[in-house]
Amino acid sequence: MKSIAVLFAILFLAPALWSQQPTGDVEGAIRTYREYLTAHPDSLEARSNLGAALSRSGRYAEAIAEYDLALSKSPDNPVLLLNLGLAYYKSGRPADAATRFERAVSLAPQFKDQVTLLLASCYNTLARYKDAIALLAPLENEKSADLAFDYLYGTALIGDGRNAAGAAVVDRVLSQGESPEALLLRGTLRLRAHEHEGALTDLQKAIALNGRLPGAHARLGELLVAMRETERARAAFEQELAVDPDEFTSNLNLGVLAKQDQDYAPARRYFASALKARPNDPGVRYQLALLDVATGNRDEARKSLEGLIAESPDFAEAHATLAAVYYRLDRRAEGDRERALAQRLIDRQEAAQTGAAPR
Amino acid sequence: MKWPVKWCLAAGGSWLLFSGWWLGARGQETEPRRPHFTDIASKSNFAYRTDNNFTGRKYFPQTMCGGVAAFDFDNDGRLDLFFTNGAKLPELQKTGPRFYNCLLRNRGDGSFEDVTAHAGLLGKDLGFSFGAAAGDYDNDGFEDLFVCNAGPNVLYHNNGDGTFTDVTARSGITKPKDVLSAAAAWFDYDNDGKLDLIVSNYTVWTPQTDKICAVDGREYYCHPKVYSGVAHRLYHNLGNGRFEDVTEASGFGAELGKGMGIAIADFNGDGYMDVFVANDTVRNFLFINQKNGTFKESAFEWGVAYDESGNAGSSMGADAKDYDNDGWPDIFYNNLRGQIWGLYRNMGGKSFDYVSGVSRVSRLSARNSGWSNGFVDYNNDGWKDLYSANGDVEHMPESREHDTMFENVDGKQFRDVSSSLGADFNHSGYQRGSAFVDLNNDGFMDLVVTSLDEKPRIMLNSADNGNHWLLVNTIGRRSNRDGIGAVLKLITASGRTLYNHVTTSVGFMSSSDKRVHFGLGAEKAIASVEIRWPSGIVQTIKKPRADQILTVTEPAR
Numbered sequence: 001m002k003s004i005a006v007l008f009a010i011l012f013l014a015p016a017l018w019s020q021q022p023t024g025d026v027e028g029a030i031r032t033y034r035e036y037l038t039a040h041p042d043s044l045e046a047r048s049n050l051g052a053a054l055s056r057s058g059r060y061a062e063a064i065a066e067y068d069l070a071l072s073k074s075p076d077n078p079v080l081l082l083n084l085g086l087a088y089y090k091s092g093r094p095a096d097a098a099t100r101f102e103r104a105v106s107l108a109p110q111f112k113d114q115v116t117l118l119l120a121s122c123y124n125t126l127a128r129y130k131d132a133i134a135l136l137a138p139l140e141n142e143k144s145a146d147l148a149f150d151y152l153y154g155t156a157l158i159g160d161g162r163n164a165a166g167a168a169v170v171d172r173v174l175s176q177g178e179s180p181e182a183l184l185l186r187g188t189l190r191l192r193a194h195e196h197e198g199a200l201t202d203l204q205k206a207i208a209l210n211g212r213l214p215g216a217h218a219r220l221g222e223l224l225v226a227m228r229e230t231e232r233a234r235a236a237f238e239q240e241l242a243v244d245p246d247e248f249t250s251n252l253n254l255g256v257l258a259k260q261d262q263d264y265a266p267a268r269r270y271f272a273s274a275l276k277a278r279p280n281d282p283g284v285r286y287q288l289a290l291l292d293v294a295t296g297n298r299d300e301a302r303k304s305l306e307g308l309i310a311e312s313p314d315f316a317e318a319h320a321t322l323a324a325v326y327y328r329l330d331r332r333a334e335g336d337r338e339r340a341l342a343q344r345l346i347d348r349q350e351a352a353q354t355g356a357a358p359r
Numbered sequence: 360m361k362w363p364v365k366w367c368l369a370a371g372g373s374w375l376l377f378s379g380w381w382l383g384a385r386g387q388e389t390e391p392r393r394p395h396f397t398d399i400a401s402k403s404n405f406a407y408r409t410d411n412n413f414t415g416r417k418y419f420p421q422t423m424c425g426g427v428a429a430f431d432f433d434n435d436g437r438l439d440l441f442f443t444n445g446a447k448l449p450e451l452q453k454t455g456p457r458f459y460n461c462l463l464r465n466r467g468d469g470s471f472e473d474v475t476a477h478a479g480l481l482g483k484d485l486g487f488s489f490g491a492a493a494g495d496y497d498n499d500g501f502e503d504l505f506v507c508n509a510g511p512n513v514l515y516h517n518n519g520d521g522t523f524t525d526v527t528a529r530s531g532i533t534k535p536k537d538v539l540s541a542a543a544a545w546f547d548y549d550n551d552g553k554l555d556l557i558v559s560n561y562t563v564w565t566p567q568t569d570k571i572c573a574v575d576g577r578e579y580y581c582h583p584k585v586y587s588g589v590a591h592r593l594y595h596n597l598g599n600g601r602f603e604d605v606t607e608a609s610g611f612g613a614e615l616g617k618g619m620g621i622a623i624a625d626f627n628g629d630g631y632m633d634v635f636v637a638n639d640t641v642r643n644f645l646f647i648n649q650k651n652g653t654f655k656e657s658a659f660e661w662g663v664a665y666d667e668s669g670n671a672g673s674s675m676g677a678d679a680k681d682y683d684n685d686g687w688p689d690i691f692y693n694n695l696r697g698q699i700w701g702l703y704r705n706m707g708g709k710s711f712d713y714v715s716g717v718s719r720v721s722r723l724s725a726r727n728s729g730w731s732n733g734f735v736d737y738n739n740d741g742w743k744d745l746y747s748a749n750g751d752v753e754h755m756p757e758s759r760e761h762d763t764m765f766e767n768v769d770g771k772q773f774r775d776v777s778s779s780l781g782a783d784f785n786h787s788g789y790q791r792g793s794a795f796v797d798l799n800n801d802g803f804m805d806l807v808v809t810s811l812d813e814k815p816r817i818m819l820n821s822a823d824n825g826n827h828w829l830l831v832n833t834i835g836r837r838s839n840r841d842g843i844g845a846v847l848k849l850i851t852a853s854g855r856t857l858y859n860h861v862t863t864s865v866g867f868m869s870s871s872d873k874r875v876h877f878g879l880g881a882e883k884a885i886a887s888v889e890i891r892w893p894s895g896i897v898q899t900i901k902k903p904r905a906d907q908i909l910t911v912t913e914p915a916r
Contacts (some may be wrong), residue, residue: 125912225697227697228695228726229726230697231725231726257714259667259668260715260716261719261722262714262721290668293667316671317668317670317739320659322668323659324664327659328710346641346642348585350641
């Protein structure tokens with residue numbers, strides 16, 4: 001996973017974390033470290049450097065394996081944890097990255113400054129916007145001229161629905177010029193405020209300036225879904241995945257579109273990718289349960305839905321689908337129970353929606 | 360009856376189409392030859408325009424204006440047209456001719472005569488009118504008319520002399536105060552030979568309780584979620600012109616919906632008619648007839664309550680017919696842009712499978728906001744196609760849409776052939792009501808469509824692809840005289856089996872030709888037509904001639 005935050009963050013993190021790594025021939029370095037480790041398997045420094053070299057060459061799974069091996073011998077080594085977190089981050093596993101960063105900082109608070117933006121980026125990707133805000137808000141005065149900071153902070157505020165505070169950050173970013181990142185941020189803000197025309201202008205302009213700006217095609221896709229332009233949305237999500245194959249929103253939406261077309265195998269792949277970005281996301285798990293319903297795996301669907309409802313008892317759609325599954329399984333009493341629960345939740349939602357948005 | 364050749368040519372331009380087809384045939388492989396549609400409304404002198412009184416203030420009912428009923432009110436063998444209209448708001452009154460309903464008599468020469476005033480159907484006393492349902496509720500041989508309104512609903516009795524009488528008061532048909540009724544359907548739920556009435560209601564609404572919704576001072580039509588649902592109502596025909604409201608006793612009263620289209624069919628093959636109601640933004644209802652005067656709402660169990668994702672879309676029009684010729688009526692409902700129109704395949708009378716994706720309806724439908732709709736074999740190839748009258752909710756230039764026809768490919772998938780069906784079919788507007796009707800009795804279904812703030816389109820099918828057909832006009836004796844609910848099975852000489860049933864309730868706010876239509880493709884010979892009447896009597900007609908309107912009277916036993 002790449003993002004603007006990473007691009008900024010890696011610039012200052014890389015020298016600190018990968019200082020041991022030889023420059024120049026990375027593949028040669030990997031071979032050298034492996035040979036050395038054959039003779040000296042307990043060398044933490046060599047294994048850590050091997051992990052860094054593998055990361056640098058994009059072989060994150062191998063890097064993670066090396067870091068894990070090193071950590072098995074030195075579980076509280078904060079540098080190893082940071083490097084492992086970075087490898088997870090770059091391989092599109094923000095949840096795993098966040099836990100390593102958090103642990104590293106708890107063991108070595110002096111790393112906090114170096115990790116803050118990366119961790120905030122993880123939180124944003126995981127939709128843990130409140131955690132990102134808690135991390136970034138205390139630094140606002142100190143870092144308000146930092147574009148990477150503002151981008152992450154603005155994203156968190158907008159994601160958390162704090163549009164007024166988000167708008168202030170957007171203005172601050174835009175005061176430094178109409179960068180693609182600034183336009184993406186404002187486009188996102190306008191999308192959330194249902195200002196579709198303005199959002200479209202911003203997002204298209206951001207993409208024109210930088211067609212590989214992470215998240216820009218995904219936001220455009222979301223906007224086009226809201227504008228009921230399904231096929232254009234599909235194309236936008238596909239373009240996002242060409243930039244970042246692990247991007248959550250695009251995988252989720254493409255999965256939903258594939259499911260609508262009853263192309264179940266690709267739908268399942270998209271949902272699996274979405275879950276990689278946000279493990280245990282209830283929305284994605286619900287979609288996977290729907291796939292099981294659609295493909296006749298009713299018992300699997302039942303188990304998934306029962307688990308989902310246990311964790312999210314107010315998930316009305318899940319109750320409704322579970323009711324239908326129970327009926328198909330000839331479990332009428334349970335079907336009646338879930339149906340009543342679904343109806344009660346839907347009625348409650350409807351009663352709360354007195355000022356609903358335009359249809 | 361064939362209409363004059365001169366008039367057909369003028370209306371359809373069929374020679375040009377023929378030339379195009381021939382040139383295409385000499386080149387590479389061609390598409391099947393398709394009929395097209397030509398609007399002939401301009402050949403008639405009538406004032407009716409669908410008028411929802413949009414003046415800037417956005418009242419909730421304005422989005423739903425222009426119901427259609429196609430029925431032969433004067434029994435001259437030519438189907439006539441009735442249109443509903445709006446009202447002045449907030450007065451909720453038809454304050455002048457611009458809001459009157461309209462009855463057009465089919466002259467048989469391609470023109471229509473406005474006979475509304477003579478017939479007594481102007482509806483001066485009515486509020487904002489929506490759906491219309493035609494049916495011979497008293498079995499006197501003349502089709503009667505029910506009109507749904509914001510304000511009291513009305514039942515018109517056909518006097519048989521070209522006039523109608525408002526018999527609502529003595530019929531006993533009432534509804535709770537301020538309930539807005541969108542559509543209605545005639546059917547005989549207890550098979551006692553008398554047509555009963557189901558009315559789909561949307562909410563409780565008056566101009567005074569209308570909600571205002573706006574963003575940044577710009578008003579838009581409120582999302583339906585701001586209005587509460589109400590029960591649909593069932594009226595049992597007692598005979599002698601009297602009806603009893605059996606909403607509560609029948610089980611309809613227990614379910615609160617936001618009713619739009621109604622589809623009537625015997626979904627489980629038990630000989631009793633069931634009811635599907637498309638609800639706007641709340642789950643759909645499937646009332647399965649328990650054969651004892653009650654219904655069980657079974658949409659969950661049958662898999663039609665929600666779409667595949669467990670969401671309630673903006674279900675609009677509804678129809679139930681057998682699109683794959685397997686003998687079981689399927690369900691088609693449409694909804695708004697960005698949602699997926701629902702096509703549900705009946706799995707042997709036990710449940711429905713959602714097939715919008717595999718049939719390609721999901722991809723074809725996502726760009727359109729559909730209102731009235733239905734299954735119709737427009738090209739007489741023996742496969743029922745999917746029609747939808749489209750146009751978004753809001754009055755904005757970009758929300759104008761054209762109708763769509765998704766052609767049925769061997770009962771498995773659909774393809775969008777709208778662009779092949781002529782400029783009139785592709786008219787851009789805010790389409791709302793629609794009826795399928797063979798206006799010139801040539802065996803090809805014509806289309807009548809209303810659009811907000813416009814004259815309706817009365818579109819003749821060019822009927823020029825050479826396919827054959829049969830129309831069956833059922834006359835019940837022990838069953839209701841219209842034969843509504845009769846199930847027909849046609850077997851061609853080659854053994855191909857086609858199914859259909861008698862119903863006038865198709866789409867949204869509309870009532871279609873009650874005659875049962877079969878396209879036969881290239882086949883000219885029919886082996887048999889079997890009719891299972893609502894009375895239980897099964898009648899078989901051997902080797903009827905193709906390309907005719909076959910009137911079949913129910914035997915005494």
